[in-house]
Amino acid sequence: MSIKKLGYLGFEVADVPKWSTFATTKLGMMEASASETEATFRVDSRAWRLSVSKGPADDYLFAGYEVDNEQELQELKQNLEAHGVSVKVEGQELTAKRGVLGLISFSDPFGNRIEVYYGGTELFERPFVSPTGVSGFQTGDQGLGHYVLNVEDVDAALAFYTKALGFQLADIINWTIGDGLSTTLYFFYCNGRHHSFAFAKLPGSKRLHHFMLQVNGMDDVGLANDKFDADRTVVMTLGRHTNDHMISFYGATPSGFAVEYGWGAREVTHHWSVVRYDSISIWGHKFQAPA
């Protein structure tokens, strides 16, 4: 299958300026564009990786996946249509806004917008510089990072994301959240990153549970952890996940969903076998009520 990586994410947020401050001073992203109604951010040589648009939802708006070229975009479109997905070929206005050469859009079974494109914009002539001094974000062949959606029908989600989109299941975790609450998390890869996407049927009404940014050094995680700790916005303490072995913490965003900030993940290999786990973490990742 032709999807190669997660390219970008878009959120609908109530307070765009607050998000700009958050993304630049807490996460170390570089502002690429900003207005009262929309802002975009960079983490690498690409023109943008995260977009926040003003709106009441404070939730997921879209994810953009990247294929290598126009032929792969056509093949993916045909595969989606063969699985009964209605695909829109986006015109000049949106391709120009996204800075890509070709773009299609469609929805998953729950109405979550997904975009697939080829030909993203590189800005090597304007080097990425982190305003907080982050040594760098792990992107490249592994794409932007990952995100986790709350879905109401796990079987429908499995069928769509594996068959229509072509993701590979990495593993599942039977997660006991606490107080008799449990769920199953499903993790999917489309490149060496252990998961670019995951879903579960979760408590709460938000579509987006969290998104993840991977930095190049453990000190980058520790320095960010101190910033979230200073204003009591750590929602899950530092820990190491069982499945991707990432050392990370989770912080609150201005929109209520969380951001995971991590380092040191292992990658999937050519001989990857699907496994299951009974715990999300080897150590740490304790829930912490934000102030």
Ligand SMILES: [Fe+2]
């Ligand atoms: Fe995560």
